[in-house]
Amino acid sequence: MTRRRSRGERRELPLGAVVCGGIVAAGAWFSGWWIVPLAALIVGVVWWDRPAIATEAMWGGVGGWIVLLLIDSLHGRSWALARAAGGAVFLPWGLLFPVTLLFAAGLAWSTATLAQAACARLLSDRV
Amino acid sequence: MKHRRLIGAGVLFVALIGLAVVPIGTAPTLGPLLDPAHGVWALARTGELPNEASALLPSLGSTVEVRYDRRGVPHIFATREDDAYRALGYVVARDRLFQLWLQTMAASGRLTEIAGAAALPLDREMRRLAIPWSAERKLAMLDSTTQAAKLVRAYGDGINAYIDQMSRDELPLEFRLLGKNSVPRWESLNSILLFNRLGWTLAYIVPELERALAASRVGAAAAASLFPENSPIQEPIQPNGRKAPRFDFTHLTPPGAADTDVSQTLIAALGDFLPASATALREGEGDERAFASNNWAVSPRRSAKGNALLAGDPHLELTLPSIWYEAQLAVPGALDVYGVTVPGLPGIVIGFNRDIAWTFTNTGADVLDFYTEKVDNDAHPTKFLVDGTWRPLSERIERYQGTKGETLAVDTLYFTHRGPLRRENGQWLSMRWTVLEPSNETEGFRLAAKARDADEFQRAMGLYFRSPAQNMLVADRHGTIAIRSTGRFPVRPGSGSGFTVRDGTASANDWRGFLPPEFAPQGRNPEQGYLASANQQPIDPKVAPYWLGGEYEPWRAMRINQLLRADSAVTVDQMRGFQTDPGSAFADLFVPYFLNAARVVATHPVPGIDAAKLAEAARLLGEWDRRYTRENTRAILFEIAYRELENRTWDELEMPGVATGGRRRRVITPASPVLAELLADSTSEWWDAKATPGRESRDEILAASLIAALDTARTRYGDPRGKGWTWSRVRHANIWHALHLPSLSALDLPVQGGRSTLNPSSGSGGFGASWRMVVEASSNELRAWGTYPGGQSGNPASSRYKNHLDDWLTGALEPLIMPKWIPELSAKETVSRLTLRARE
DSSP: OOOOOOTTOOOOOOHHHHHHHHHHHHHHHHSOTTHHHHHHHHHHHHTTTSTTHHHHHHHHHHHHHHHHHHHHHHHSOHHHHHHHHHHHTTOOTTTHHHHHHHHHHHHHHHHHHHHHHHHHHHHHHHO | OHHHHHHHHHHHHHHHHHHHHSOOTTSOOHHHHHOTTTSTTHHHHHSSOOSEEEEEOTTOSSOEEEEEETTOOEEEEOSSHHHHHHHHHHHHHHHHHHHHHHHHHHHTTOTHHHHGGGGHHHHHHHHHTTHHHHHHHHHHHSOTTSHHHHHHHHHHHHHHHHHHHOOGGGSOHHHHHTTOOOOOOOOHHHHHHHHHHHHHHHHOOOHHHHHHHHHHHHOHHHHHHHSOSSOSEEOOSSOOSOSSOEEOOOOOOOOOSOOHHHHHHHHHHHHTTSOHHHHHHHTTOSOTTOSEEEEEEEOGGGBTTSOEEEEEEEEEEOEESOSOEEEEEEETTTEEEEEEEOTTSSSOSEEEESSEEEEEEEOOOOOEEEEEEOBSOSSSOOEEEETTEEEEOEEEEEEEEOTTSOEEEEEEEEEOSSSEEEEETTEEEEEEEGGGSOOOHHHHHHHHHHOSSHHHHHHHHHHHOOSSOEEEEEEETTSOEEEEEESOOEEOSTTOOSSSOEETTOGGGSOOEEOOGGGSSEEESOTTSEEEESSSOSSOTTTOSSOOOOOOOOHHHHHHHHHHHTOSSBOHHHHHHHHTOOBOHHHHHHHHHHHHHHHHHHHSOOTTOOHHHHHHHHHHHHTOOSBOOTTOSSHHHHHHHHHHHHHHHGGGGBOSSOOBTTBOOBSOOOOHHHHHHHHTOTTOGGGSOTTSSSOOOHHHHHHHHHHHHHHHHHHHHOOTTSGGGOHHHHOEEEEEETTOOGGGSEEEEEOSOOTTSSSOOOTTSOEEESOEEEEEEOSSOEEEEEEOSSOSOOOTTSTTSSTTHHHHHHTOOEEEOOOSSGGGSOTTTEEEEEEEESOO
16 A cells, blocks of 8 residues: 655655766766666765665666657657667567666666665664 | 565676676677667667768868768769779768678688688688689789779778778667677778679689589480580570570480499589589579679660660679669769769779760679699698699688687688699699689779770770679660670680589690680670670570580570560660569460470370369469569469479489488589470480389470479468469568678568569579669760669668668669769759868
8 A cells, every 4th residue: 555645745856866867868978878877876875865766766767868769769760770770689679669778777776776775784884 | 675675686787787798699788789879779860861061081182072862872073083982982881881891701701700600611612712812912913003003092091081980879780789899991902802702703603513413413415415515595695687586405315324433523522612502503492593684775776765775783682781882973074973883892883974874794604614633742732733844832821710819710722823722532623713813893994984985885894804704785875785795704725615624734724815805795786776685695606616604594685685676666664664574485485385285184194193183273374474473373383383393304313312301402403494495305205204113204294293383382372363372472572681680681572573584583582683774875965764672871770771672672763863063963952961071
C-alpha cells in the first residue's frame, strides 16, 4: 500500500535526476558514454542521504540520453539507423532505442546505488 | 534486502562496465557504440549532406567547388585536372570510406586482420594468385612523373585529407561494429590492388580445369566435345553479315572411359590454385554466369531521332553500398566527364563527356595459362629449369596476421619469369596471367575521359588498357558507333589453344606476344546499323584466325540482336525498356523441345511415364509466353524442368560416391548452349540414363524432367493456379551488404527477368545490372539517363543509402545532369555545397 500524498504535502523536486541528466546531456558532447556513471557517482555522493537518489540518477541518465537522441533525430533518420545498426547487433525492430536507454539507466542506477552505499557507510561511521 | 540491492547494483555495474569497455569476441564494446553523442547514433546526424560545408585539402592547387545534386551526385568544379581528382578522392571517401578500406583489405589478402583465421582461405587465394605482388610491381614500374601517377597520388591525397579531418561522429558504422575507432591512411598501392582484384573477378577463367574435370568422368574426347573451343551458337560481337544466329551444332562425342591419369593430376594440381567461385562451378552450384553485362549502340539511321544511341548495364555482384559511385569532374578546357567510378580507382570507368559515351562488357577471354615446372630442390627450391638452363627463382614471404596482430600463417611464394609458382600434390605449376602484368589502365581512363570522338577513345584504350579485357562500346556526337574487345590477348604457340597445361621447361611454350589491337574483335558503323555485346563469343571462328578462348553464353546477345533487328526507329525509351526486357532466347529454344517431347510421348506411351501428369505439365508450360515478367506463373515450371533436364542428361558427370540431398553432385556442368546442341541430336548416347538398364531417348528424358518439375513445383509452391507460382514470389534480387548483415542489406526484391534475360536474375539473386545507362548523342549534345541498385552514401542512416533501388527495380532511369559550370546547376537541383580549399 502506498501512502497518498496529502493536499498540503509538496512534491520534492527530483534534484538528482535533473542534475544527473544535465551533466549527462552536456558532458556527453565533450566526453563520451562514461559521463553517465560519472554523473551518477557525483549525484550519488552529493545527495547520498536522499533515499531515492539511485532512482533519480537512473532517470537522469535516461533523460540525458533521450535529449541527445532527440537531437540526433532532429538532424537525421534515427529510426532507419536503429533498424540498420540494431539489426547488425541482433536487435531488430528498433530495439536499439530501448537497449540504449536501458544501458544508461543500468549504469546510472548501479553507480549511484554503490556511491550512496559507500557514502552512507563512510559518513555514518564518522558520525 | 539492502544487501541484496547492493549486490545487485554491484553485479550490474561490473557487468555493464565490462560490456562497455571489453569486446566479447568480435562484438564491439557497448559504451562507445551506444553513446548517443558520438556512438552509432551520431551517424543519424552525419547521414545527410549539410547545406554548406568546407574543408581543407592542403595539396590543392586552387579552390575546388563541389555541388551535390538531388540524386546525391557530386559535381566537381576545379581549375586544374589533378585538383579534380583530389576532390574525387575526397568525396568518395566522404561517402564510401568503409568500402574503400574493406575492398583494399580483400584485395591485399588481409581479411584475417578483420575476421581472424576464418578468412585465411580467402587471403591465401589473393596472395597465392599474386595479386598484392603484382600490384607492388606495377606501382614500382609506374613512372612517377607521368600524369597517371600524379592522378593516382592526387586521388589518394583527397582520400587522406578526408580521413585526417573526419570527426569521430563520421566514423562509418561498420568500423564501429568491428570495434575500430580509426581508419588507416590510403596508399597509392591500394588503387592498383583494386584494379587487380577486378581482374580476378572478371578474368580468372580456367578452361583447362573444365575439360580436365569432365575428362575425369567421361574421357578426354567427350570432354573436348562438352567444352568446345567455340560456342555452338554464333552471334558474335563483330558483325559477321548474318541476320540471325548460326547454330554450329555437331554430334557430341559419346561418354567414354574416365581419363584418370592426366586429368586427375591436373585437377589435383590446380585444385588449390582455384578461387572459391571455380570450386562452386566444379560442383555444379555456381551462380550461372554471374559476371555478365550488356551493351549495345544504334546508328543514327536506325534511331527515331537520327541520333546515335548507346546503352550499357554491367552485371556484377550486387552490393550495398554499390560497387559504383556517380560523379562529374569539370575542369574548363581540360576535362568534363560524368559517369561511374569504382571507389578506390581514380577515374570514371563508364560514362560520357560532351562528345562521346562509352560502356563495357566483359570479354571473358582465356588470358591465363599454367605451366609444369622443374625446380632444383623440392623442399627449398632456388632455381627452375628452362631450355636446359637453371634460372633463379624469386621468393616472397607472405605473413597472415590475426585480429590482434598475431601471426596466423606464413607462406613462401616463388616466382618464375611467368608468374607465381606453386607445388600442388607433388607437381610444380607456374602461372602466367595478363592481370598480373605491368599496365597503366589509369592513363587509359584519363585519356578516355577527354576523348573527342570514338577514334580517340579507342586509341587511348588500345594503348593503355590491358586487363581485364573488355568489349568497349563507344558512340560519339558525329554519329559513330564502335566496339572493340580491348585488352591483352596472349598469342600462344602451336595450336594457340589455352586448354592445355604447357611444359614450362621449354621456352618455346611461352606466349609469343599479344594480339595487336587491330586484330581484336571489333565493329564500326556496321551495315546492320547497330552493335551489341553481351558476353557472347566476340568473333565468329570462321573469320578469326586466332583463338581467344574463354566462357561465352549467347542468349542475351541473341535477344538484344532480335530486338534491334526488329526495330529500325529506336527511341531512348525503347533502349531503356530493352534493359529489363523479359524475353528469353534461352526459353524460346528450350520450351518447344519440352512441349514436343510431351506430344511424342503422348502418342507413343512409355512405361513409367504418367501420361496424365505429363499432359498437365505440358499444358501448364504451354500457357507460358516465355517472358519472365513478375506476374507470370509459369516460368518457375520451366526453370525447374531445365534443372531436371541437366541432372538427367549429365548424369555421366556425377561425382562417384554417395548422393547428398537426393542427387549426386556433378564434377562440372557443361554450358547451356552445349545442352541445346545435344537437344538437336535425338539419338545421342548422352540421353541414356546410366542408372537404368534400358536406353532412354531424348524425349523420354525431356518428358521425365517436365513431370519431375511439376511435382517439385507443386511441393514447393502449391497449386499451379495459386499465387505461389508467381515469379515475383519465387525469384528475388538480394543485395547484400559487404559484411553480409541483413539489416544493412536489401533482400527479397522482386525483379523482372530470369535466366539469360537481358536483366538476368538467377541463383542466389546476388548478381545483376549494377549500373544502367542510356545515352543519346546528337550533334549538339549528349543526354544521358541512368541508375544503379543502391545509393551514393555508405551510411545506412542516410536517405542516399538505397534511394535508387525503386527505380532500379522498375527499370526506370533518371536524367543525369551535367552542368558546364556552377551557375548551370540551379538552386533547386543543388542540395549541398562543399568548398575544398588549400588553406584557411
